[in-house]
Amino acid sequence: MRWLEEGCLELLDQTKLPLKVTYLKCRDYLDVAAAIKRLAVRGAPAIGTAAAYGLTLGAMNLKTRQKEEFLSGVKAIASELSATRPTAVNLRWALDRMIKKLHIDDNEDVNSLRTVLLEEANLIYQEDIETNRKIGKHGQALIPNGSRVLTHCNAGALATAGYGTALGVIRAAREAGKNISVIADETRPLLQGARLTAWEMLREHIPVTLITDNMAGYLMATQKVDLIIVGADRITANGDVANKIGTYSLAVLAKAHNLPFYVAAPLSTIDMSLASGAEIPIEERDHTEITHLDGKSVAPPGVKAWNPAFDVTPNHLVTAIITERGVIYPAYLDNLDKIINH
Structure with missing residues (x-):
């Protein structure tokens, strides 16, 4: 994504990848909200950043010169943006940070606040x-x-402002001269691994092998993977991890095969207000993401479908959490608190 001088946010439309590279120009916060909702931009850090720019667009379009009216309008826009996707905490974190910045600014001039x-x-x-x-x-x-590194969904440059979390670790390992390869789960139902992770790795000439989600267990059993690394959409105070649906299954399989299971995420993804993963709101998406493929039905008409976008991996299955301040090991309840609050 990038902010254009003409006053709009340009987003790579990830729904079109890998077949088309198409950019969206968002000129209003509603454009950004729609892009987040339909996954044109996705990944916890990326939607947080996009929402911050979306709030800026909304503020630029507010027709008022009164500070209190302006602040009220900005808060209403932030509430709309925050509701687009409930699980990824970075969305709310970024919007809260933007609102807080306005409140600590003493400037009464609305145009100056837009610049802020x-x-x-x-x-x-x-x-x-x-x-x-x-x-x-x-x-x-x-x-x-x-190492042969298995990853799930897409936690790369596409899921962030750039570089990536889980794929950022893989990139850094390659930059350090390590000879590693990637195994990408396709990641049903929207195929973020097949469409996005594989695309990123091929563009950077990092060896990648694509598998279907249900091949992961056999891959581990045949000793063809050395470790698993994934991103996260929310991590609670006790170290439980919400990530793309299918992550929990991988963690269980990793434990059964004595393989390290790492989570890479910024501190902004850690939500210390929630005690455990049981409190995380899990987004449920439209059933057609399961019953249809490329707009065509692949299931009998009228069949029921359940489509949670995320699952929760309990902390005892997580080997370590990798953050910008270092690697955090169990006991997570104590160690997350130390790294966040000290």
Whole structure:
């Protein structure tokens, strides 16, 4: 994504990948909200950054010169953006940060406050890239030379402002000169692994093999994978992890085969207000994502379908959480608190 001088947010439409590289120009917060909702932009850090720019667009289009009326309008827009996807905490985190920035600014001039919002959105964007590089630096030390790394969904540059979390660790390992390869789960039902992760890896000449989700167990049993690394959409105070549906199954399989299961995520993904994963709101999406493929029905008409976008991996299945401040090991309840609050 990038902010254009003409006053709009340009987003790569991820729903078109890998067959088409198409960019959307969002000129209003409703355009950004729609892009987040339909997954044109996706991944917890990316939607947080996009929402920050979306709030800026909304503020620019508010027709008022009164500060209190302006603040009220900005809060209403933030509420709409926050409701687009309930599971990824980065969305709310970014919007809360933007609103807080307005409240600590004493300026009464509304145009100046619009500039404040744009500057803060730019800062969130820049910080995310820097954060991802730090995650990569810490995480690559956990990947031995010659490793075959299994990943799920897409936690790369496409899911962030740039570089990536889980794929950022893989990139950093390659940059450190390690000879590693990637195994990408296709990630049903929307195929983010097949469409996005494989696309990113091929573009960067990192060896990648695509598998269907139900092949992962056999892959581990035949000793063709060395470790698993995934991203996260929310991590609770006890270290439970919400991530793309199918992550929990991988973690169970990793435990059964004595393989490390790592989670790479920025501190902004850690939600200390929730005690455990049982409190995480899990987004449920339209059933047609399961019953249809490329607009064509692949299931009998009238069949019921259940389509949660995420699942929760309990902390005892997570080997370590990789953040920009270092690698966090169990006991997560204590160690997450230390890294967040100290």
